[in-house]
Every structure is written in C-alpha cells, then in structure tokens.
Amino acid sequence: MALRPFIVGNWKMNGTRAMLAEARAIDRSAQRLMKVEVALAPPYTLIHAVHKEAEQIGVGAQDCSAESDGAFTGDVSAAMIADAGAKFVILGHSERRQGHGESDALVRAKADAALEAGLKLIVCCGETEATRDASGAEAFVVRQLEGSLPEPFEGVGERLSVAYEPIWAIGTGRTPTVDDIAAMHRAIRALLVERYGEEEGGAVRILYGGSVKPDNARELLGADEVGGALVGGASLTAESFLGIVMAAADLQDA
Numbered sequence: 001m002a003l004r005p006f007i008v009g010n011w012k013m014n015g016t017r018a019m020l021a022e023a024r025a026i027d028r029s030a031q032r033l034m035k036v037e038v039a040l041a042p043p044y045t046l047i048h049a050v051h052k053e054a055e056q057i058g059v060g061a062q063d064c065s066a067e068s069d070g071a072f073t074g075d076v077s078a079a080m081i082a083d084a085g086a087k088f089v090i091l092g093h094s095e096r097r098q099g100h101g102e103s104d105a106l107v108r109a110k111a112d113a114a115l116e117a118g119l120k121l122i123v124c125c126g127e128t129e130a131t132r133d134a135s136g137a138e139a140f141v142v143r144q145l146e147g148s149l150p151e152p153f154e155g156v157g158e159r160l161s162v163a164y165e166p167i168w169a170i171g172t173g174r175t176p177t178v179d180d181i182a183a184m185h186r187a188i189r190a191l192l193v194e195r196y197g198e199e200e201g202g203a204v205r206i207l208y209g210g211s212v213k214p215d216n217a218r219e220l221l222g223a224d225e226v227g228g229a230l231v232g233g234a235s236l237t238a239e240s241f242l243g244i245v246m247a248a249a250d251l252q253d254a
C-alpha cells in the first residue's frame with residue numbers, strides 16, 4: 001500500500017447515541033495510528049454527534065441527495081451533511097443501487113452535488129455473484145464506474161476514493177481471492193488513469209469492501225492496488241474496527 005491507507009467504517013442503519021462511546025474509542029486510538037487515515041460514516045442522525053467527538057477521525061455520510069434543496073421529503077442534501085460536520089459521502093453503495101434503484105447516472109449526479117458542497121467522495125462499485133460466475137465482473141465494474149464517476153475535477157487524487165465491493169461478499173463472510181481483488185483493482189486503476197490522468201488517477205485510493213474482519217484484514221489489504229477498506233459489520237465495535245486499522249498500520253511498517 002504505497003498511498004496512506006484509508007479505513008472507513010460504514011455503520012449502515014445501525015447506531016443510536018449509545019454508540020458514541022465506540023466512536024470515541026476509535027478516535028482516541030486513531031490518534032496513535034497516524035499512518036492510517038480512519039473515518040466513520042454513521043447514520044445521518046449521528047453525523048453531528050460523531051463530528052463533535054472526533055479529534056482525529058473523519059466523519060462522513062452514507063448517501064446524499066442529488067438536489068440542492070426544495071420539496072424532497074425525507075431527502076438530505078450534500079450541503080446539509082457538510083453543515084452537520086461530514087467531510088465525505090459514500091455514494092452508489094450496492095444497498096442503495098439494489099434497494100433503492102439508484103442508477104449510475106443518479107450516482108454521478110449525487111457526486112456532482114457532493115463536490116459542489118465541498119465534500120470528498122467514496123464511489124462504490126461491485127458485481128453480483130451471477131456476473132462473477134459468468135466471468136464478466138471486471139467489464140461490469142468498469143462500465144458501472146464509467147457511468148458513476150464525475151467528470152475530471154480539481155483535486156481528484158485527494159477528494160476521490162473508489163470502493164470495490166462484490167455484492168456477494170457483503171455481510172456473508174465470503175471474500176474473493178487476493179488475486180481476484182488485485183485484478184479488479186488494477187482494472188479500476190486503469191480506468192481512473194484513463195479518465196483523470198496518470199498523476200491524479202494514480203493517487204485515488206481504491207478500497208476493498210466485503211466481509212473485512214480483523215483476522216483477514218492483513219491479507220486483503222496486502223493485495224496489489226488495495227488502498228484501504230470499507231468496513232460494514234466489523235466497524236460496529238471499536239475492538240473489531242481497530243483490529244482492522246492496526247492491520248493496515250502493520251502493513252505500512254512491513
């Protein structure tokens with residue numbers, strides 16, 4: 001991992017104020033592990049509270065609207081989450097694409113809105129098991145990203161991360177092989193370089209997500225072109241999340 005690794009906890013629809021103790025513990029430990037960039041994406045309701053707790057870690061949202069304001073009941077704009085303390089937003093997670101019918105075009109519109117609000121982006125991609133079995137995973141993911149990523153913008157390398165999350169690996173305890181992850185991440189890198197140029201496209205961190213746990217983190221994070229992890233279930237307690245952060249720190253030392 002040549003770039004500073006980025007380990008992001010996606011709490012999904014988990015967490016009430018009782019979970020702030022976990023965020024606090026994660027933040028305090030992250031202060032001693034500066035070689036790793038650590039962040040949490042709690043539900044909207046906790047963004048401001050986690051932001052208040054956080055001295056070291058970054059805080060982000062799990063989604064935002066493509067609209068800036070207006071009559072959109074239940075939606076939350078990029079400017080609103082930035083106002084609550086978010087520095088980044090996860091976009092195009094498969095649970096949004098599959099559960100809420102989000103298209104590549106909508107993900108791109110949300111990305112444009114988030115950039116306009118000054119946020120960093122984590123744009124997600126990933127194939128179903130059927131696509132993987134049909135040997136079409138790389139072409140599918142590249143096509144998905146072509147439709148979802150914004151046009152070139154100022155500070156791509158600093159502001160954009162991509163998260164590769166095979167849908168069949170999310171919350172299942174199953175993971176691709178290290179070789180499969182590396183091959184996919186190389187294909188994503190090629191697309192990023194083609195779209196944003198050698199320097200900026202080469203500086204985008206490509207995270208792996210899907211059943212990352214403390215006991216497999218070192219192996220998964222060690223795969224070629226893996227610049228960090230997007231962690232779901234194992235980010236819900238400080239103990240397991242910090243196990244992953246420490247694996248990333250160990251790899252930096254190795």
Ligand SMILES: O=C[C@H](O)COP(=O)(O)O
Pocket residue numbers: 010093165169170171172209210211212230231232233234
């Ligand atoms: O955003 C996180 C991913 O969907 C991975 O979730 P998981 O670590 O529970 O498999």
